[in-house]
Amino acid sequence: MAKQSIFGRIAQLAKANINSLLDQAEDPEKMLDQMVRDYKANITEAEGAVAQTIGNLRMLEDDYNEDVKASQEWGSKALAASRKADEYRAAGNPTDAQKFDNLAKVALQRQISSENEAKASAPNIAAQTDVVEKLKTGLQQMHGKLGELASKRNELIARSKTAEAQTQVHDALKSIDIMDPTSEVSRFEEKIRREEAKVRGQNELAASSLDAQFNSLEDLGEQTEVDARLAALKSGGTPAQPAISPAADAVDEADFDKL
Template identity: 50%
Template sequence: MSDKQSVLGRVVRLSTTDIGALVERAGDPRAVLDRLVHDYTDAIADAERAVSTTLGTLRLLEQDHAEDVRADGEWGARARAVSRKADVLRAAGSDAAADTFDRLAKVALARQLRSEREAMAAEPAIAAQRDLVARLGAALDGMRTRLGELKSQHEGVRALSRTAAAVESVNVLDTTTELGRFEDKVRREEAKLAGQEVGASCLDSEFEQYERPESPGDTAEVEARLAALKATT
């Protein structure tokens, strides 16, 4: 198997891989997607090189074929011209000269035959190269699309990981966080409304700074958002 056929096999194999199933079965989806993005990127680079090389070979074959076809026509035309010359000479009684031109016509016909055969012999190779270029090109397009999807999926998994890590790092009952201080303030206000005795805390004065908007614009925005909240309850 040629290197280009091997590359095509790899590209086709990757392009038909059930990525969803691999990710679902994986203990570490992010690691699987990392590996797939790497493999797809490498395979695309290999396929691009194979397409470039195959195209170069195809262009040379096509040029040689075109040259053989052109030579076939030119040698045929020369053979006809020389043969006619031989006929004219023979009709004029110059048999020896006619024989010479007939031999030249045979030489031209032999060259025509060789060019014709070379052109015909090149056609299967040209067809095979064109087919390989088409298949590699189609597989390459598919791989590029799938790589884009993989990168999006990979970014999604990374985002989920970051979100999960962020959520795990925040304890709403921890009064050392801003959210924790807010929740503590809410609980104490609710306790006051219920008539429970709740001792004053330094958190009250600390949280007051978050109750004061930084600018008139902020004040308006806060008021608007509060109104919107009330409108939905």
């Protein structure tokens, strides 16, 4: 009964603490550490209760041993008084013989009383011994469970850290996924593409402007040649005739026939 009450109360306390921690569940490592501390506290409380139970058993055993010892002592006294009575009776002294016989009877009564007390406490001692053994076994089991809890704590914390690391790696990989249009790399690449396109547009504009400048130079060269020939005509000279195709020559003669 004592075993059930002690360990039952401790088990309820441990369960209540664990459930409370699980409900909070803020930090797995802190939660598991708290569970280990609470279980150690429960073991300490159980050890105190078991120690008290063992102490009570030892007191019963001491009383039993004292009763047994007293019974033996009273038995020895009864024997001594009986022998003394026999000596006086043999010496022809019945009065002293009777006196020591009476002392022997008193000693025997005390012996019987001590024996009865010892017999009465024996079943209680046996029951308490059985309880103490069960309590010791329960404590050993609790220490074993504490070892399992500590080992499980280490395993769960390792798994928690592994899961956290995997999550961090996954998030890191996702953040640099070049196929993901929302990633930083993709946005940076898009920005560079726009800058490259802008540069190409500027190059096209620059090329178009350069072609226009060369065209202007060609027009300017042709006009310069015309002016030079006109000046030669006015001065009475004969300007050099450029090579022209017959078709072009025919067109020019037709125009000049109209003059």
